[in-house]
Amino acid sequence: MSDTKLKRVDLIFGEYSNVKYKVLADTIKLPNDKILEDLLESGLRGRGGAGFPTAMKWKYTAQAPGDEKYVVCNADEGEPGTFKDREILTRVPRKVFSGMAICGKVIGAKKGFIYLRGEYKFLLPELLRELEGYHENAKSIGLDFSIEIRLGSGAYICGEESALFESMEGNRGEPRNKPPYPTTFGYLGKPTVINNVETFVNIMMIMRLGPIQFKMLGTTDSRGSKVFSVSGDTPIAGIYELELGMPLDRFVDEFGDGDTKAVQVGGASGFCVPRKKFKDTVIGFEGVPTGGSMMLFNSSRSMYNVLHNYLEFFEEESCGQCTPCRVGCQQLRKGIEAVKKGDKKSQYLEQLMKLSESMKLTAKCGLGQSVANSFSSIVYNFKEEMIY
């Protein structure tokens, strides 16, 4: 069979042209409507994990009243098990800058920011060197769009877009109430497009190849390719660009160590898929979405420990602002400990499942809402490991 192996793609990291910033120079000659139209046609959805249609985000921001608008690149890659943005920023930063510049042109922003994860400070010197080149090029092609890099300080919550704005403004990184959304009220209260690093590279891909060719990759709901960060019990951990919409069993066949019992798709805030469901699980927005993290666990791993580790992470990284997230995370962690120790009966897990559901419904931001994903999928699928 020709497709025993998953299709490898080399669009994110591949070179498009020998001439630096050629795609950008070509693209800014196009009318904004044409760019938006191509984006819409491509079906591109945000690569950070939530999958909001990029064209719509740009369109709303372009339409929002106000002369001052911003483009922000979310490079706060904090999701456990994700390390693709680091690679993108190391290898193809020019594509990221270009994608941001195109966004700036479309929405009418003159200023862009890269919010770089504090732990990625080591990337800074090289990025700043590259930025110099970008600014020279932008000048030479008559593009009025400058980019600045802001460093985070290591809080997971600052990857949440509105907390990220707060952090950029010099405030405590706490999510805001929504609505209003960034498209009308973002950085400094101005209309802002905030996209993941990879999304901006995808823009370049679409501008280079055209939406039709982009759409040939992936499925109806999940167009294009995606960079995956593969980690855990795998002999070939690393970064892979694959087509979206792949079935999980084939992924495990290729990346697993032959004893994979579960895959955590989408990091700590994602879902845990057990072996028996590999076959029916599609990686994409129609199935289990991911910002790129794929963690494989073999049968030597205790899923209780995995979950406990995630919950400790959330307990620490919650901003502490809203009740469901701040207290809920503590209750879930202590709750499974109590069941494990026998201080609480196993039925208490049901109570905790309901609590996690309430957290999903009521937490103020994506962090608190997504704790239930890993909690309920691990507890549901590995209940006996939680108790004994």
Next chain:
Amino acid sequence: MKNTKKESIKKINLTIDGIQVSVDEGTTILDAARHLNIHIPTLCYHEDLCVAGNCRVCIVEQEKVKSLPASCATPASEGMVIHTNSMKVRLARKHIVELLLSEHNADCTKCYKNGICEIQSLASQMLTGDHMFLDLVPDHKYTIDMFNTAIIKDDSRCIRCQRCVRTCEELQGVSALGVAYRGNHMKISTFYEHPLFEVVCTNCGQCVNRCPTGALIEKNYIDQVWDAIYDTTKHVVVQTAPAVRIALGEALGMPPGKIVTGKMVAALKRLGFSAVLDTDFTADLTIIEEGNELLTRLKKALLEKDPNVSLPMFTSCSPGWIKFIEHTFPEFLGNLSTCKSPQQMFGALVKTYYCEKSKLDAKNVVSVSIMPCTAKKFEANRPEMRSSGYKDVDYVLTTRELGIMIKQAGLDFEALPEEHFDSLMGASTGAAVIFGTTGGVMEAALRTVYEVVTGREIPFEGLNITAVRGTEGEVREASLTIEKTKPEWKFLEGVELKCVVANGLAHAKKVMQDVKDGKANYHFIEIMACPGGCLGGGGQPIPTNKDIRTKRKQAIYEEDLGMSIRKSHDNPEVQLIYKEFLGHPLGHKSHELLHTHYTPRKRY
């Protein structure tokens, strides 16, 4: 004009619990529900503050939306269908309240706020009898900061709603309280977790007024006062501030805006105080001293052309404001009036003049004050407030603490007769009463100053200088041109006296910044630390909101109008004390007993 404006506001139609309602664009779901008398429980929400959306207690179900939005933070949108009490909402809300309780030190019977605690009443409403979740309190290391003389902060009772943080930042511009750490360690703290007395906290107590639980409370001195009352060797004198008499009723189940002066006096007598006197007396005295101080400064500036005179002059009766300026604008301490606050003038006179006249030994006299204020507790403990040779004011109780004492004594407050203050430092005027509201000191001062300078009453109908009557959330500027002066005040002829009135420290900060930047050219500035002035003080009954404060304000002006004497210099006891004891305003004895100095403090 009005009509067109109305038309421009878009109307939004939505359905809440099956009832259709039309509201202005921008209205939140919570407010829309309140229009319909549907009560959605809230906790972090407070009318005076910006919306936080933290506690998530006010969640509702919105059809076709997966999550449950917080009704306080979500604007109504066209065609929205909302359920406030669906199965989903009830379970989620119960979970949230249970979560809050699981990290709250709920030993209610030991709590000062027992009975008026918002999480307690929510818990009883939701019937959270069976503890659904694990008790997290024993695992946390909580701090209790009780080093301050005015406010106690007990983190074990904190539910992290951040009302206090918003109050301190938005209303007061002080930001002594902030959020520290993340996740399970997140807490409300101060600069580097220093105790409150070591940071910029002004002790204004606005956070205490808004804290839904017992996490922020005043340091109470109720037992000490009872001990003094029961001690037969002690003569216990009590003074009551102007803003107490219009708010005390609220602490005892009466509606806001009731004047309870007579009942309050009756209650204090029944509690066993030896003499029930009135801070109003020293409020009038303040006006005489402060008015003369202003005139002296104006004379130095205008007639003697002294370049070193400190103008504008700032009022000094609000101890929260004093600590604020000491921290934030210490370079302007010279501009503060050197007059002590009425409370401290009173204290100094109790242990001198009053003892002399009543033939008492000051060491056997205990001086208690009832104040709408928490900062007064700090003020009474300042080292410079011992000019009588003793601590001038021994104990400061808030309006709330008096309410508690009255309940403890089993008095049926509403049934009490109206009684009068004792004489000697018990006489009052309308000018003194309005000290309790923003703009009051200014108005009282102008009533006197104008008359001193011109020999005529101030030319406003009914002596009501409405131009300086401050409004909450507003900096009020006014000017008064002085005409046809007496010969000795000729240098003031035609001078336009420029005044400004501000309440709430956030507004005070603005005024001060203008003064600092040289943008403002005022002569006299009145500042009250609390929103609305003392009537909105940090020691007043809880709850507080704009409606309640407006009613208190109306009551104060009503009380002013009802007084037979409306000007401070007409107070017979004030005239008497100058004749018998003080000599003349700004005289030697005044300086010794009624004036003070200030201490520059650091921001951190």
